[in-house]
Amino acid sequence: xxxxxxxxxxxxxxxxxxxxxxxxxxxxxxxxxxxxxxxxxxxxxxxxxxxxxxxxxxxxxxxxxxxxxxxxxxxxxxxxxxxxxxxxxxxxxxxxxxxxxxxxxxxxxxxxxxxxxxxxxxxxxxxxxxxxxxxxxxxxxxxxxxxxxxxxxxxxxxxxxxxxxxxxxxxxxxxxxxxx
Amino acid sequence: xxxxxxxxxxxxxxxxxxxxxxxxxxxxxxxxxxxxxxxxxxxxxxxxxxxxxxxxxxxxxxxxxxxxxxxxxxxxxxxxxxxxxxxxxxxxxxxxxxxxxxxxxxxxxxxxxxxxxxxxxxxxxxxxxxxxxxxxxxxxxxxxxxxxxxxxxxxxxxxxxxxxxxxxxxxxxxxxxxxxxxxxxxxxxxxxxxxxxxxxxxxxxxxxxxxxxxxxxxxxxxxxxxxxxxxxxxxxxxxxxxxxxxxxxxxxxxxxxxxxxxxxxxxxxxxxxxxxxxxxxxxxxxxxxxxxxxxxxxxxxxxxxxxxxxxxxxxxxxxxxxxxxxxxxxxxxxxxxxxxxxxxxxxxxxxxxxxxxxxxxxxxxxxxxxxxxxxxxxxxxxxxxxxxxxxxxxxxxxxxxxxxxxxxxxxxxxxxxxxxxxxxxxxxxxxxxxxxxxxxxxxxxxxxxxxxxxxxxxxxxxxxxxxxxxxxxxxxxxxxxxxxxxxxxxxxxxxxxxxxxxxxxxxxxxx
Numbered sequence: 001x002x003x004x005x006x007x008x009x010x011x012x013x014x015x016x017x018x019x020x021x022x023x024x025x026x027x028x029x030x031x032x033x034x035x036x037x038x039x040x041x042x043x044x045x046x047x048x049x050x051x052x053x054x055x056x057x058x059x060x061x062x063x064x065x066x067x068x069x070x071x072x073x074x075x076x077x078x079x080x081x082x083x084x085x086x087x088x089x090x091x092x093x094x095x096x097x098x099x100x101x102x103x104x105x106x107x108x109x110x111x112x113x114x115x116x117x118x119x120x121x122x123x124x125x126x127x128x129x130x131x132x133x134x135x136x137x138x139x140x141x142x143x144x145x146x147x148x149x150x151x152x153x154x155x156x157x158x159x160x161x162x163x164x165x166x167x168x169x170x171x172x173x174x175x176x177x178x179x180x
Numbered sequence: 181x182x183x184x185x186x187x188x189x190x191x192x193x194x195x196x197x198x199x200x201x202x203x204x205x206x207x208x209x210x211x212x213x214x215x216x217x218x219x220x221x222x223x224x225x226x227x228x229x230x231x232x233x234x235x236x237x238x239x240x241x242x243x244x245x246x247x248x249x250x251x252x253x254x255x256x257x258x259x260x261x262x263x264x265x266x267x268x269x270x271x272x273x274x275x276x277x278x279x280x281x282x283x284x285x286x287x288x289x290x291x292x293x294x295x296x297x298x299x300x301x302x303x304x305x306x307x308x309x310x311x312x313x314x315x316x317x318x319x320x321x322x323x324x325x326x327x328x329x330x331x332x333x334x335x336x337x338x339x340x341x342x343x344x345x346x347x348x349x350x351x352x353x354x355x356x357x358x359x360x361x362x363x364x365x366x367x368x369x370x371x372x373x374x375x376x377x378x379x380x381x382x383x384x385x386x387x388x389x390x391x392x393x394x395x396x397x398x399x400x401x402x403x404x405x406x407x408x409x410x411x412x413x414x415x416x417x418x419x420x421x422x423x424x425x426x427x428x429x430x431x432x433x434x435x436x437x438x439x440x441x442x443x444x445x446x447x448x449x450x451x452x453x454x455x456x457x458x459x460x461x462x463x464x465x466x467x468x469x470x471x472x473x474x475x476x477x478x479x480x481x482x483x484x485x486x487x488x489x490x491x492x493x494x495x496x497x498x499x500x501x502x503x504x505x506x507x508x509x510x511x512x513x514x515x516x517x518x519x520x521x522x523x524x525x526x527x528x529x530x531x532x533x534x535x536x537x538x539x540x541x542x543x544x545x546x547x548x549x550x551x552x553x554x555x556x557x558x559x560x561x562x563x564x565x566x567x568x569x570x571x572x573x574x575x576x577x578x579x580x581x582x583x584x585x586x587x588x589x590x591x592x593x594x595x596x597x598x599x600x601x602x603x604x605x606x607x608x609x610x611x612x613x614x615x616x617x618x619x620x621x622x623x624x625x626x627x628x629x630x631x632x633x634x635x636x637x638x639x640x641x642x643x644x645x646x647x648x649x650x651x652x653x654x655x656x657x658x659x660x661x662x663x664x665x666x667x668x669x670x671x672x673x674x675x676x677x678x679x680x681x682x683x684x685x686x687x688x689x690x691x
Contacts, residue, residue: 001521003517004454004517007513007514007517008454008458011461051349051350052350056349056396056397056398056685057400057478059347060397060398061478062347063347063445064460064463064464064467068461068464079346079347083343093372093374094374096372096373098322098342098370099350099371099372102350128387128390128394129374130379132315132378133302133308133315133319133378134374134378135374152394153478155477
């Protein structure tokens with residue numbers, strides 16, 4: 001146990017400023033957005049994920065968002081276990097026909113006001129899986145989408161920007177393509 | 181071994197792995213399967229193909245693993261029926277159900293004929309993998325699934341999913357419990373069925389490679405390599421040596437990335453949040469290195485047919501070598517801490533046990549198999565370049581519990597660190613890409629030991645070099661039924677821990 005405490009202390013705080021870096025595509029408004037999240041949600045923005053048939057690549061990056069580097073809790077954002085506790089719904093995958101009903105029900109279970117972030121190229125358009133006997137071809141075919149975050153998969157930073165953009169209310173409805 | 185020499189219709193496949201392919205009569209199928217089973221072999225996959233345009237019927241396809249390597253049997257069917265193999269290989273049961281859902285072939289003698297990947301989006305009379313399939317418009321309504329009912333005094337059911345509490349892929353788990361103890365678990369999967377195999381039909385190889393990288397995002401390198409290997413087998417293409425070494429480097433990096441993430445989540449599910457943070461700090465640093473050197477955090481789209489996309493940039497090897505030292509040290513420190521932590525060990529030890537005899541009966545493979553004394557690792561048994569140079573040490577345990585699966589992950593991280601050092605020092609210099617000739621008709625197979633276990637790909641190209649049939653197999657397909665076994669007698673709150681200790685793919689099994 002002492003070893004674990006030593007390790008925690010020796011690593012120190014790794015949480016990076018939000019946003020941790022400042023690429024061109026990320027506007028200076030992010031600070032403003034973050035302030036607005038804090039104002040409206042009092043450090044308590046609940047995020048719920050539904051995997052609607054992704055390849056699990058997007059889930060890996062959503063998991064990565066929980067890495068200490070992204071300091072998600074510091075931004076007042078947390079993943080919640082039930083749609084009843086959520087403000088934002090993240091949806092990954094092209095929406096398989098077998099998940100269509102579950103996605104609709106999860107969306108309906110979230111109390112208004114609510115925002116939906118369609119994650120990844122699949123969530124945006126169906127991606128490589130397109131539209132077929134098995135997939136619906138994108139989240140907006142099934143439920144209203146506030147913001148789309150393209151990428152295969154989008155990086156944690158982009159996901160964070162998508163979440164902040166959705167709640168800012170005055171945003172473009174799709175982030176630009178992910179830079180190489 | 182002379183059994184194949186007696187049958188000239190079975191011939192070796194060109195390529196990186198020892199594989200044989202041939203046509204056998206349906207009347208010989210069970211006898212051949214039994215022979216393989218009796219000699220300690222396994223069923224890798226059972227699938228089918230619509231060959232009506234060429235031979236006038238359907239082919240059952242069976243991939244087996246025996247002491248000589250991979251044995252791929254194509255079985256022309258005179259009717260829509262074939263003899264079930266589930267009594268010989270229990271992992272055939274769900275494959276047979278999938279085959280019925282997708283191609284309408286009937287396993288004679290099978291006990292369970294319920295649909296598996298078909299939930300009702302298409303009807304029981306439509307078969308997507310038939311070449312003349314017309315998608316229903318609108319899609320069908322979802323149908324109820326007849327779960328096996330468990331009755332008795334005090335028994336109740338807990339339905340979980342498809343939407344789970346955490347960040348996890350969708351699947352349904354039906355627990356029958358008495359108090360907190362689980363009497364029985366029944367899985368229902370298929371929620372992420374995306375029609376991958378149908379989607380691949382008619383694709384060119386470049387697009388197929390992109391699709392292959394998205395069968396299961398956490399195994400993108402393994403599926404890409406296996407698919408490239410299958411295509412290279414058909415095209416008689418030998419990638420340059422440096423390309424093969426870089427592929428192995430990517431595969432080992434993927435293994436370490438996944439093991440770090442899993443160990444973090446195992447700490448998390450055992451209630452040690454600090455452990456989660458420590459492992460995910462390491463994983464995030466690891467992914468950022470990958471972004472910097474290969475341009476993709478998860479290493480997607482690095483492998484091409486005939487080579488690889490990116491070389492290491494000049495300082496890349498130096499950076500990765502330094503990183504290996506840091507990661508190795510910190511993982512050892514974390515390993516010591518977990519071993520000393522009574523609370524964590526209490527959760528890990530004896531939880532979710534799959535005993536070796538059970539594992540052998542089900543043909544359990546991969547990381548979870550090795551934790552239950554099933555000593556299968558393609559890097560050891562059938563090493564291709566560059567593994568043939570480095571004498572891979574296999575990690576095995578026999579207790580088959582969560583602790584064993586944790587132990588195997590730690591040992592594999594250290595072995596992969598050793599392999600990566602070897603690759604970085606010894607990597608030969610050569611081109612990265614062999615010119616890819618125009619496609620030609622043929623069949624090829626790929627077989628790669630991914631982090632979760634062996635990934636198998638069977639590929640058939642048509643005369644124009646387009647995909648006629650592509651069948652990717654994730655080890656999860658074989659290992660999922662073992663999760664049902666592992667939970668029995670445990671308490672419901674331990675299920676997330678047990679499930680995470682396997683960390684099987686939903687997308688990879690649903691396709």
